[in-house]
Amino acid sequence: MSNPPTLSLAPHILEVEGESAFTYLARAKELERQGMSIVSFGIGQPDFDTPAHIKEAAAKALEEGFTGYTPTAGIAEAREAVADYLNQRYGASVSPDEVLIAPGAKGAIFTGMLAFLRPGDEVIVLEPSYPAYAQIAKALHARPVYVPIEWHGPSEGFKINLGWVEEALTERTRMIVLNNPQNPTGALFSPKQVMELLDLARERGLILLADEIYDNFVYDAEFRSVLQDPAWRDTVVYINGLSKTFAMTGWRLGYLVARREIMGKMAELAVNIYSCATSFAQKAIVAAYKGPWEPVREMVEIFKRRRDMLHDRLSRIPGFEVWKPLGAFYMFPRVKKLLDEAGMTSKDLATKLLEEYGVVVLPGTAFPDKAGEGFLRFSYASSFEDIEEGTRRIARAVEDILSSAKK
Template sequence: MEKGYDVISFGAGQPDIPTPDHIIEAAKRSLDRRFTGYTETAGIYKLREAIAEYLNNRYHASVDPDEIIVTTGAKTAIFVVIASYITPGDEVIVIDPAYPAYSEATKLLGGIPKFLPLKFDKKEGFTIDLDKLEKMISSRTKIIVLNNPHNPTGAVFPPKIVDELMRIAERHNVILLSDEIYDNFIYDNAPFKSVSEYPDWKKRAILINGFSKTFSMTGWRLGYIVAHKEAIERMIRVAVNVYSCATSFAQEAAVEALRGDWTPSKRMIQLFQRRRDVIYEELSKVKGFETWKPQGAFYIYPRVRELLNKLNMSVEEFVDYLIDKQRVIILPGTAFSEVSGEDFVRLSYSISEERIKEGIARIREAIEELETIKLRR
C-alpha cells in the first residue's frame, strides 16, 4: 500500500463501520467530567447492570450485576477464564478451526489444547461430531470451548447441539466456555440458543461476550465474562493482576451502547447480510472453491483442497500468490487450525459490495494465471 497498490483485504476481523455517534458522544461527556481514573476491577456497576439487563431481556438469563466482570476485550476475557481454571497438563477441548486465542492461552499456561475438527459438507455446512467430542474427554479435561456464532466458518450451531454440549459438560463435570461475541450477527432467522437460556446454566457454563462487533467498538477494548459468583470471585483475582480495570470512560460509553439507540447496529447487521449474499454468490462462481453459505458472524470459509491439488500448491502458497500478484488478502485456514486448516481459506466480508466483487474477480484471474503457468510447465 505504501507503493500505491490498490489492495483489497478480506482479512479484517472487525466491522468497517465507525462506532455510532451517540456512543462516541457518551465517551466525550465522560471525559468532560474527568472520569479518567481507575474503576473497580469488575467494572462500573452501571455497566454491569446494563449488561445484566441486556442478557435478561434477550435470553432470560437470570444474571445479577455481581455475576459479571468487564474486561479489556473478549480476548482478555478468554485469558482470564482459562488462567483461572487451567494448571499445567490440564486439557481444553477446542472445536477446530477456531479463534487462536483459545489454544494459545491454554498453551501459555501449560495446558494442552485438544482439537476436534468440524465436519464439512457443501450442503450441510459445518457440524460438530458430538460422539467424538465426548470420547476426547479425559480426567484432565477442564474446559470445552464453544464459539457460537462461529469464527472462522460463519456457522450458527443449532439449539439441539448446544443442548447436548450442556449435557456433556454436566455428565463429565467440565466447564462449557461459550464465546458469543457474534450473537447479533445471525442471518436468515437461523435458530440460535445462548448458554444463558438454560435453567441454572451458571452451574456448568461461563459466558463471554463484548462490544467490539455489535457496536463496532473494536478499538475500545471492552468485553465481559458472566458466571456464578464463586467463579467471578476466582476470576477477579486474575483480572486485578492482569489489567486492573477496563478503561473508565469507555465503560460509560458502553452503557450508552446497550441502553441507547440500537438502530445503527441493526442497520449494520442488515448490511452485512447483504454482503454475505454477494460474497457467497461470487465465490460460488470460482472454480475449485467449495462454498457453503454462512449463517452468522461476517466470515466465509470455503474449502479449496481440490483447487490446491490441481495447482500443486499449499494453502499458504496460494494466499501468498494472491497478495503478491493480485493485491488481494485472504487468510489461510492454517491461521485458525492446527489440524484441518490446510484445506480452507477465510474471507471476511467487512468491505463494500463493490470491493467484494472486484476482489473475487481478481481471485478468479489469479486462478486462471496459475492454471496457465501449470500448463506451460
C-alpha cells in the same frame, strides 16, 4: 545475534504463536506503501464507525473527568447494562455481580482460562478455531486438544461431531471451548448441538467456555445462547463483548459472566492483571446497550447483503465450494480441488493472492490446528465495491493458476 541466556524465554511461551491476521495485514500495508492496490478480506472487524451516541457517552465521561481507576469488575451501571441485555435477550437471570468487565473479549477469555486451568489440563478446541483459545491455554501450561468440526459440503456447512468430542475427552480434560456463531467458518451451531454439548460438559464435570461475541450477527437462522439453559451456572463461563456488535474493536471492552460464588476471586485475579477496563469507555457500555439499536440493525443488514454477494461471486469460481454461512461475518470456502490440481497449500494460495493480485485472504490453517487446510477465510467486512473487485481478481488468479497447472 542471539539473546543472552538470561533472556531466554520460557519454553512453554516459545510455543505460543501470534495471530496470522495481523501478520498478513502488516504485509498488505507494506505492499500498499510500495504502490500496490490492495483489497482486503483479512481482518475481523466491522468497517463501520462506532455509533455516535456511544462515542458521545464516552466523550461526556472524559469531559466530566471520569478518568480514574474503577472497581475491577467494572462500574455498577455497566455491569447492570450487560445483565439487562442478557436477561432481556436470553431470559438468563444474570445478576450484575455475575458480570466482570474486561479489556476486550480477549481479556475476558484470558482471565477465565487463567482462573480455571491447572498445569497439564487439556482444553478441547473445536477447529478450525479462533486462535487465542489454544495460545492462551499453552501460555498457562495447559494443552489444547484439537477436535475438528465436520464439513458437510456446500449445502450443509459445518457441524459439531459430538462423537469426536467424546473420543477426545481424557481424565485431564478440564474445559471445552464453544464459539458460536463461529470464527472462522461462519458456522451457527444448531440449538440441538448447543444443548448436546452443554449436556456433555455437565455429565463429565467440564467447564464450557462459551464465546458468543458474534451473537448479533445471525442471518435467517435460530441462535441458541448457552445462557438459555436454566442450569447454565453449573458449567458455563460465558464470554461476550462490544467489539463486533457496536463496531468498537479499538475500545477494548469485553466481559465474562459466571456464577456469583466465584466472581469475587475472579475480580481479585483480574485486579492483578489489568486493575480495571478503561474508565470512560465503560460509560459507553451503558449507552451501547440502552440504544438506539438502529445502527446495529442497519450494519447487520448490510453484512447480510455482503454475505449474499460474496457467496454469489465465489460460487462462480472454479474449484471453490462455498457454503453460505449463517453467522458472524466470515466465509470459509473449500478450495481443496483447486489446490490439489495446482499442487499448492492454502498458505501458498493466500500468499500468491496477496503478493501477485493484491487480495488479502487468510489460509484456513491460520485457525489452528490442521482442519483448516484446503480452506480460505474471507472476512466480508469490506465494501460492495471491494467484494466485486476482490472476487474479480481471485477469478483471474484461479484462471492463471489452472492454465499454468495444465501446461
